[in-house]
Amino acid sequence: MIREDRFLISRKPYAVDLASLRGSVQTYENGRTSYRGRIDAVWxxxxxxxxxxxxxxxxxxxxxxxxxxxxxxxxxxxxxxGGDCIGRWDGTSYWGNVTLEQQEQHLAILRPMLANYPAIPDGYDGWWTFQGGAR
Structure with missing residues (x-):
């Protein structure tokens, strides 16, 4: 991924919580290892x-x-x-299969995020994209 300063929805950018990286190293029978990681994101x-x-x-x-x-x-x-979406807000309704408490936590981020489109939400770093650099 690359980080771009300019927001272009066509590049499918993500804003991430850099403090949320978590993962583990897995060792296989042949001795090879791999890191399985996840990082929280909004988009x-x-x-x-x-x-x-x-x-x-x-x-x-x-x-x-x-x-x-x-x-x-x-x-x-x-x-x-792409990202694994667990919650989505369209301005009138929420989609997601999470507890009510998690839904409220998501909406605390998603409501102001959509209202301030395309600003990066507080606590997130962006915009990260898999696309090539801005032209």
Whole structure:
């Protein structure tokens, strides 16, 4: 992934919580290891002609454990699956299969996020994208 200063929804950018990186190193029978990591993210998408705010995470398997969340993102180069969306706000309704408490936590981020489109929510770093650099 690369970090861009300019927001372009067509590049499918993500804002991430750099403090949320979590993962573990797995060792296989042949001695090979891999790092399975996840980082919390939010993003905007167009859905049926409307802009929506999404919350979830980005995940990746990497050969070694990264030194930092930035390194994890910079080494993350396979964006075909996108983010795992666990909650979405379209301005009138919430979608997600989470507890009411989690829904309220999500809406505390998603409501102002959508209202302030395309600003990066407080506590998040962005915009990270799998697309090439801005032209």
């Amino acid at each position: 905007f998408r167009r859905r049926r002609g409307e802009t929506v705010a999404c919350i979830g995470d980005l995940w990746d398997f990497q050969d070694t454990e990264p030194e930092s969340a930035r390194e994890f993102l910079e080494r993350h180069n396979d964006g075909r699956y």
